Amino acid sequence: MSALKLAAGMGRLGTESVFDMLARATELEAQGKPIIHLSIGQPDFKTPPHVVEAAIRALKDGHHGYTPTPGVRAVREAVAADVALRRGVSVDPAQVIVVPGGKVTMFFAIAMFGEPGAEILYPNPGFPIYESLIKWTGATPVPMRLTEASGFAFSADEVLAQITPRTRLLIVNTPANPTGGVVPKAELDRLAAGLERHPHVAILSDEIYARMLYDGHAHVSLLSYPAIRDRVILLDGWSKTYAMTGWRMGYGIWPKALVEPATRLAINCHSCVNSSAQFAGIAALEGPQDTVDAMNAAFTERRAATVDLLNGLPGFRCLSPGGAFYAFPNIAGTGRTSKQLETLFLEEAGVASVAGTSFGAMGEGYLRISYANSLENIRAAVERMRAVL
Numbered sequence: 204m205s206a207l208k209l210a211a212g213m214g215r216l217g218t219e220s221v222f223d224m225l226a227r228a229t230e231l232e233a234q235g236k237p238i239i240h241l242s243i244g245q246p247d248f249k250t251p252p253h254v255v256e257a258a259i260r261a262l263k264d265g266h267h268g269y270t271p272t273p274g275v276r277a278v279r280e281a282v283a284a285d286v287a288l289r290r291g292v293s294v295d296p297a298q299v300i301v302v303p304g305g306k307v308t309m310f311f312a313i314a315m316f317g318e319p320g321a322e323i324l325y326p327n328p329g330f331p332i333y334e335s336l337i338k339w340t341g342a343t344p345v346p347m348r349l350t351e352a353s354g355f356a357f358s359a360d361e362v363l364a365q366i367t368p369r370t371r372l373l374i375v376n377t378p379a380n381p382t383g384g385v386v387p388k389a390e391l392d393r394l395a396a397g398l399e400r401h402p403h404v405a406i407l408s409d410e411i412y413a414r415m416l417y418d419g420h421a422h423v424s425l426l427s428y429p430a431i432r433d434r435v436i437l438l439d440g441w442s443k444t445y446a447m448t449g450w451r452m453g454y455g456i457w458p459k460a461l462v463e464p465a466t467r468l469a470i471n472c473h474s475c476v477n478s479s480a481q482f483a484g485i486a487a488l489e490g491p492q493d494t495v496d497a498m499n500a501a502f503t504e505r506r507a508a509t510v511d512l513l514n515g516l517p518g519f520r521c522l523s524p525g526g527a528f529y530a531f532p533n534i535a536g537t538g539r540t541s542k543q544l545e546t547l548f549l550e551e552a553g554v555a556s557v558a559g560t561s562f563g564a565m566g567e568g569y570l571r572i573s574y575a576n577s578l579e580n581i582r583a584a585v586e587r588m589r590a591v592l
């Protein structure tokens with residue numbers, strides 16, 4: 204036993220178990236067992252070459268030092284221009300804080316509002332870090348139920364009914380991880396209108412999958428509702444859209460009143476984002492978008508194949524996800540729990556997936572399948588899954 208005593212919050216801090224799954228899969232691969240990876244949430248594409256070139260050029264040009272904490276002026280301007288172009292909202296570059304990955308905006312928003320006695324509403328099933336961080340701060344996590352029956356979108360009325368005087372923050376994620384669910388505009392309209400009655404509630408809108416939408420869906424940003432704009436924190440970044448997960452580039456658009464505390468958190472945490480990566484970020488936003496389109500065309504094709512193939516498995520039922528690159532099949536008909544099926548598929552079929560319960564208690568009975576892999580691998584994986592079922 205160690206004599207070291209960790210802070211109590213560490214006992215409440217959770218994790219993202221997909222990284223455990225990845226470690227186990229890597230171990231099996233080292234033993235010579237080939238694994239097909241349908242677990243990790245990152246595009247299987249390379250960052251566009253002109254973006255890589257921009258980072259190399261920045262390094263050669265001597266961008267080796269600290270930058271201003273929220274990012275160099277040009278990257279903040281590029282983000283503001285992109286938000287105006289794609290979300291139709293005019294924001295001041297001074298509201299943009301560039302951070303090392305989308306997760307950091309989430310961390311700052313939850314750290315800023317969470318404390319014992321506070322309540323934070325978050326999607327369940329949802330990105331596991333929301334619940335983990337809420338608990339770490341000592342705040343009470345209040346799950347917003349996302350059900351298959353409603354296409355894994357929430358009911359605005361149900362969410363609004365969960366707000367109390369203690370609610371500090373409401374987290375919305377559309378398109379969503381792990382379900383691929385997209386909240387319809389009508390529901391966002393109702394939510395935004397209802398939130399006008401609750402001016403004490405800040406909103407963290409996680410829009411990291413905003414560019415990955417299918418079936419003609421257009422992205423609706425919570426930032427586009429003027430009545431609540433002064434308390435919406437928009438989370439987005441480069442990881443998914445530009446296949447840049449390893450660059451660690453994300454941004455938040457913060458209400459003007461929150462820019463100072465968010466910047467203070469950044470100063471305490473990381474000082475600034477890697478300087479050359481910021482120049483890559485500018486090139487990504489301002490350069491040609493054809494690689495983004497090509498990637499999304501590939502995801503569209505894979506989505507259709509994945510949903511079809513999964514619906515053909517005994518005991519599986521799978522909705523067609525409206526966005527992101529995840530399918531979230533109902534596996535209750537297999538007679539196994541999510542975790543049992545995840546283990547069975549990994550150990551016996553050599554297929555890495557993620558149990559729905561990794562995304563909260565309400566994920567029981569589901570499995571997350573990432574279709575950020577080739578059609579050939581997706582087909583082979585589903586055949587292997589069929590064989591063990």
Ligand code: PLP
Nearest residue numbers: 244304305306330380411440442
């Ligand atoms: N938000 C959601 C919903 C995600 O799924 C992820 C990554 O999987 C993130 C945020 C974090 O993205 P990043 O890798 O840029 O930190």
